[in-house]
Amino acid sequence: xxxxxxxxxxxxxxxxxEVSFNCKQTLGHDTMYWYKQDSKKLLKIMFSYNNKQLIVxxxxxxxxxxxxxxxxxxxxxxxxxxPEDSAVYLCASSAGTGGRNYAEQxxxxxxRLTVL
Amino acid sequence: xDSVTQTEGLVTLTKGLPVMLNCTYQTTxxxxxxxxxxxxxEAPKLLLKSSTDNKRTEHQGFYATLHKSSSSFHLQKSSVxxxxxxxxxxAWLSGSFNKLTxxxxxxxxxxx
Numbered sequence: 001x002x003x004x005x006x007x008x009x010x011x012x013x014x015x016x017x018e019v020s021f022n023c024k025q026t027l028g029h030d031t032m033y034w035y036k037q038d039s040k041k042l043l044k045i046m047f048s049y050n051n052k053q054l055i056v057x058x059x060x061x062x063x064x065x066x067x068x069x070x071x072x073x074x075x076x077x078x079x080x081x082x083p084e085d086s087a088v089y090l091c092a093s094s095a096g097t098g099g100r101n102y103a104e105q106x107x108x109x110x111x112r113l114t115v116l
Numbered sequence: 117x118d119s120v121t122q123t124e125g126l127v128t129l130t131k132g133l134p135v136m137l138n139c140t141y142q143t144t145x146x147x148x149x150x151x152x153x154x155x156x157x158e159a160p161k162l163l164l165k166s167s168t169d170n171k172r173t174e175h176q177g178f179y180a181t182l183h184k185s186s187s188s189f190h191l192q193k194s195s196v197x198x199x200x201x202x203x204x205x206x207a208w209l210s211g212s213f214n215k216l217t218x219x220x221x222x223x224x225x226x227x228x
Contacts, residue, residue, distance in 0.1 A: 004159070031214060041203055043160070043218040055213045090159065094214055103148060103209050105216060107159035 002026045004108035006091050012114045013081060020077045021111045023091030031055075032074040033105065034066060035090040043090070049074055050096070078113075086115045118143040120208045122219035129196055130227050137191040137222045139180075139206030148209040149182055149189040150216070155202045163204075164191070201226045 004025045013019055025032060033056075034046040047066040048056035054066065063079045078085060091108040120141045129135055141147055148167040152160040166173045166182040166189065173180055178193045191204060206219040 041154075041221050041223075043205060043221070045215060045217075048213055048215065050213070056215055096214075103150075103214055104162050104165065105214070107161070109157075109159045 002028075004091055004093055004106050006089075006108040006111050008111055009109070010112045010114075012116065014116050015083060016080050018077065018079050019081055019113065020075060021089055021091075021113075023074045023076070023108055025072055025091075025093040025106070025108075027093055027095075027106060029093040029106075030071055030096045031094045032068070032071070033092040033094075034074065034076050035092060035107075037088040037090055037110070039087070047074075047076075081113070081115045083115050086113055088112045118145070118208065118210065118217065120149075120206050120217055120219040122204075122206050122222050124222045125220070126223045126225065128225045128227065131198055132195050134194050135192065135196050135200075135224065137204050137206075137224065139189045139191065139219060140187050141189065141206075141208050142187060143208060145210070147182065147184065147187075147189075149180075150207040150209065151178070151180060151189070151191050152205045152207060152218075153202050154205065154221075160205060196224070196226045198226050198228065200224060 007022045031050045033048045049068045052068045065077050067075045088110040090110045092105040094105045123138045150165045151163040153163045154160040169184045180191050205221045207216045
């Protein structure tokens with residue numbers, strides 16, 4: 001099956017802990033993204049990687065750090081989580097960034113983070 | 117600055133009625149607009165996309181036309197079904213690095 005996969009589905013943790021989320025795509029795409037979807041369902045891009053290189057880094061607190069081992073994997077680590085980090089984190093991928101033919105983004109099912 | 121606006125937070129309709137979800141945008145670039153649909157506890161999925169002025173694009177009974185004159189890309193369907201109940205996002209593609217900027221989303225609730 002070709003798709004975007006995320007683990008875990010859910011994670012509950014306490015303020016100050018470190019968490020890590022994984023994303024893998026089997027679509028053969030070159031570009032991957034992390035989005036945050038908050039409790040009001042607003043979707044905002046956080047990071048984007050193209051062939052393991054960071055290309056988009058929105059205004060995100062420094063406790064968030066993406067990690068890419070190869071173009072099929074993009075993980076997200078959060079050091080010392082805060083209550084406002086509670087959200088669904090969605091991973092996505094697209095064929096590339098070189099023009100509109102590559103524009104469609106395919107999303108994973110998300111990881112729901114709850115910070116107590 | 118560049119932005120996408122969806123004016124309705126919630127639209128409630130009876131099955132079989134037509135629907136139009138509004139989307140307007142503001143950009144200095146050539147627009148490329150998308151509609152994504154997100155069912156409950158699922159991933160957003162692409163529904164429609166367009167960068168061609170005044171050309172209707174259709175998929176799964178939904179359709180939209182990009183109108184550059186009015187900066188709009190409204191989503192329509194002639195007869196909604198219960199399965200259409202979902203969150204609908206309009207999004208705009210920035211030319212740089214395929215960055216998608218999403219509107220706030222419109223929840224469509226279809227009643228029997």
